[in-house]
Amino acid sequence: MAAPISPTKRPWYHPIRLLRRLAIIALTVYVVICVFLFFSQNSLTYPRVASGAVLSPERATHIAAESKLIPWPHTTAGAEGPQGYVRPDFESAAAPRGTIVVFHGNANCAFDRTEYVEAFTRRGFRTFLYEYPGYGGRPGRPSESTIVPDGQALIRSLDQAGYGPVYVWGESLGAGVAAAVCADPSLPVHGLVLLTPWDNIANVGLSMYPYIPVRLLMIDKYDTIANLQHFPHPICIVRSAEDEVIPPPLTSNLIAHLPEPKKVIQHENAGHNSWPSSPDLKWWDDALDFIAPQKAP
Numbered sequence: 001m002a003a004p005i006s007p008t009k010r011p012w013y014h015p016i017r018l019l020r021r022l023a024i025i026a027l028t029v030y031v032v033i034c035v036f037l038f039f040s041q042n043s044l045t046y047p048r049v050a051s052g053a054v055l056s057p058e059r060a061t062h063i064a065a066e067s068k069l070i071p072w073p074h075t076t077a078g079a080e081g082p083q084g085y086v087r088p089d090f091e092s093a094a095a096p097r098g099t100i101v102v103f104h105g106n107a108n109c110a111f112d113r114t115e116y117v118e119a120f121t122r123r124g125f126r127t128f129l130y131e132y133p134g135y136g137g138r139p140g141r142p143s144e145s146t147i148v149p150d151g152q153a154l155i156r157s158l159d160q161a162g163y164g165p166v167y168v169w170g171e172s173l174g175a176g177v178a179a180a181v182c183a184d185p186s187l188p189v190h191g192l193v194l195l196t197p198w199d200n201i202a203n204v205g206l207s208m209y210p211y212i213p214v215r216l217l218m219i220d221k222y223d224t225i226a227n228l229q230h231f232p233h234p235i236c237i238v239r240s241a242e243d244e245v246i247p248p249p250l251t252s253n254l255i256a257h258l259p260e261p262k263k264v265i266q267h268e269n270a271g272h273n274s275w276p277s278s279p280d281l282k283w284w285d286d287a288l289d290f291i292a293p294q295k296a297p
Contacts, residue, residue, distance in 0.1 A: 037209065038217045045173070045201070045220060046106055046142045049134040055109070057082060060137025064111035071137075072128070074161070076153040080139050083154055084130045085111045087121070097124035097292050098165040098190070099158055103151065103174030103181070104129065109136035116169065119279035123288055126163060130154065132177075144180060144220040151181040159188040167291055171195040172246070172272065176222035183227035191291025192231065195238040196272050198246050199225050199254040207247050225257045234291045236263045238275070238283070245272035263290045 011017075043049070055063070061071055064085050071082035072090075084101075087093070100120050104113050110129035117127045132147055133140025140146065159166050168189050170178025175197035182189050198204050201222040205214035228235065235258055239251045255264055265283050267275045276283070 034212060034217065037212060041217065041219060042141070042143065046132070046134065048107060048109070049142060054134060055137045057137040057139075060109070060111070063109075064136075067111055067114045069111050069114070069117070069129070074157065076150070076157050079150055079153065080133070082131055082136060082138050083150070084128050085136070086126070086128055087117060090126055090128075093121075093126065095124060095126040095163075097288075097294070098167060099126040099128055099163045100167045100169050101128045101130055101151070101155055101158070103168070103170040103177040105172035105174055111136060113171075115277045115279060119277075119284045120288075122279060123284065125167075125288070125292075128154075128158065144177075144222060147177055148180045151177065152184055152187055155181070155187055155189060164188060165190040165292070167191045167193075169193045169195070170197070172197075173222075176201055176224055179224040179227040180222055182231055185230060185232075189233065191234045191236075192228075193236045193238060193287050193291060194224070194254075196240055196243055196246055196251075196275070197224055197237065197254055198222075198250045199257070203250050203253075204246060207250070224254055228258055231259060234261045234263070235259075236265065236287045236290050238265045238287060239267070240270040240272055240275050241266055241268045242270060243272045261290075263287075 060082065064070065068087065069085040070088050072084045072086055075081040075083045100116070102110070102113060102116050104110055110131040113129055116129065120127045130151060131138045132142045134142045155166050155168070158164065166189055168178045168182055170176070170193070172195070175194040178192060178194060179197070181187070182192055201220060202215045202218050205218060237251070237255055237258070239248070241248070243251070255262070265286055270276065
């Protein structure tokens with residue numbers, strides 16, 4: 001009777017050896033994917049920088065001028081400009097309802113969001129379009145650890161200069177940024193609007209890569225639920241019913257965990273980038289009147 005084959009003498013085509021090799025290959029591929037995602041996460045979060053579309057300050061200023069905007073001339077201490085874009089009459093125009101600081105999405109520059117300027121101006125607000133490092137002619141590399149304290153310093157400087165009351169508006173990535181900025185309870189912010197927001201950025205990553213340990217790999221957290229847990233002022237959520245970028249359940253989870261007072265505005269049949277932006281629409285009034293109620297005459 002033939003002796004059994006020792007595990008060390010099994011032929012290469014033996015099922016156990018093949019399974020072992022396949023398992024090693026699969027594990028290696030999985031680790032490589034995780035490593036790749038870890039080192040490329042900044043470019044995934046801030047694709048404008050990764051695309052190589054970094055503008056010089058001169059070029060950015062020229063493009064902004066075409067939209068009748070100028071770089072903010074009073075950059076806060078320790079920051080590199082342009083820290084944002086404003087209308088040329090920002091410092092002189094009447095704005096009885098205060099100033100709105102806008103944190104934009106990750107695919108655009110601040111000076112691209114002129115719809116905010118028009119919508120807010122006609123409703124009695126100044127508009128400050130904040131710019132991220134690496135975007136819109138601003139040098140540097142974007143990250144939560146650099147953007148958040150910079151945004152907080154900017155808001156404090158606006159309030160101290162007499163441009164208050166200050167309100168914050170964030171869109172997409174900017175909604176996560178806005179929430180992180182407003183996590184500081186001492187910040188002089190009186191209301192907040194989050195347009196197409198998430199609950200936390202790790203859940204967005206998991207929706208794209210469900211089999212990757214995203215929570216362990218993420219450097220930027222942008223945990224909107226945690227950041228707004230103790231926010232004492234009105235919060236308005238503006239969501240798109242057919243959002244194809246931020247899964248609607250993530251926005252619903254955020255809404256469920258936000259403190260009062262809060263308001264939800266939903267755009268039916270709208271996607272992540274196709275929400276109705278005409279400044280004439282009533283939903284702008286609904287959002288702004290909630291966070292900044294107008295006093296009765």
